[in-house]
Amino acid sequence: MKKIQLIIALCASTLMLAQDNNTTSYTTNRPDGHAPISVMGDHTHNKGEWMVSYRFSTTTMEDLRRANDDVTNESVLLPNGGDYMVTPTDMPMNMHMIGAMYAPTDRLTLMAMGMYMDMTMDHLTAMGGMFTTESSGFGDLSVSAMYKFIDTDSHKWHAQIGLSIPTGTIDNKDVTPASMGNEVILPYPMQIGSVLMMPLLLLLT
Numbered sequence: 001m002k003k004i005q006l007i008i009a010l011c012a013s014t015l016m017l018a019q020d021n022n023t024t025s026y027t028t029n030r031p032d033g034h035a036p037i038s039v040m041g042d043h044t045h046n047k048g049e050w051m052v053s054y055r056f057s058t059t060t061m062e063d064l065r066r067a068n069d070d071v072t073n074e075s076v077l078l079p080n081g082g083d084y085m086v087t088p089t090d091m092p093m094n095m096h097m098i099g100a101m102y103a104p105t106d107r108l109t110l111m112a113m114g115m116y117m118d119m120t121m122d123h124l125t126a127m128g129g130m131f132t133t134e135s136s137g138f139g140d141l142s143v144s145a146m147y148k149f150i151d152t153d154s155h156k157w158h159a160q161i162g163l164s165i166p167t168g169t170i171d172n173k174d175v176t177p178a179s180m181g182n183e184v185i186l187p188y189p190m191q192i193g194s195v196l197m198m199p200l201l202l203l204l205t
């Protein structure tokens with residue numbers, strides 16, 4: 001599937017309770033002191049600083065590929081010599097992310113991030129019908145700590161360690177043509193959370 005992603009970077013409403021007026025070094029108080037909006041854990045904070053962020057991103061997946069070739073949706077269906085009774089045609093997804101950061105010391109920054117997602121998947125059936133399934137809910141919660149090793153005007157090194165906690169919804173249901181009007185558990189791509197507790201480890205320079 002081809003993935004089209006648009007990240008609307010209006011967000012990042014930044015709440016700084018501590019101010020640093022030194023504009024000659026790269027601090028998070030400068031617009032260019034941040035990595036692109038979708039890069040998480042790119043910066044640390046100074047002691048006592050809080051930051052709250054909201055990020056919205058929308059992604060649409062569409063079209064099919066088999067090996068290196070683009071193929072049509074119809075060609076993968078049984079009546080046309082394909083293998084499937086149903087094929088997805090497109091899948092728009094919206095993601096809202098809320099993040100909070102706090103630095104109890106100059107070297108240590110704590111971060112928590114949660115998200116809410118809604119997505120739909122449009123389908124084409126072997127009989128030529130179309131249907132749509134929808135799901136929405138909260139995703140997994142991530143908590144992490146960043147430790148700053150080096151912070152000079154020209155060099156910054158910090159490491160991030162954390163956990164992704166499987167708090168997201170994994171039982172989203174909807175009606176499909178095969179479910180005879182009942183709501184059934186949707187397949188994996190339409191679920192939002194995971195079942196795994198995942199470690200996060202990152203070293204940034």
Ligand SMILES: [Cu+2]
Nearest residue numbers: 043045051101
């Ligand atoms: Cu921050």
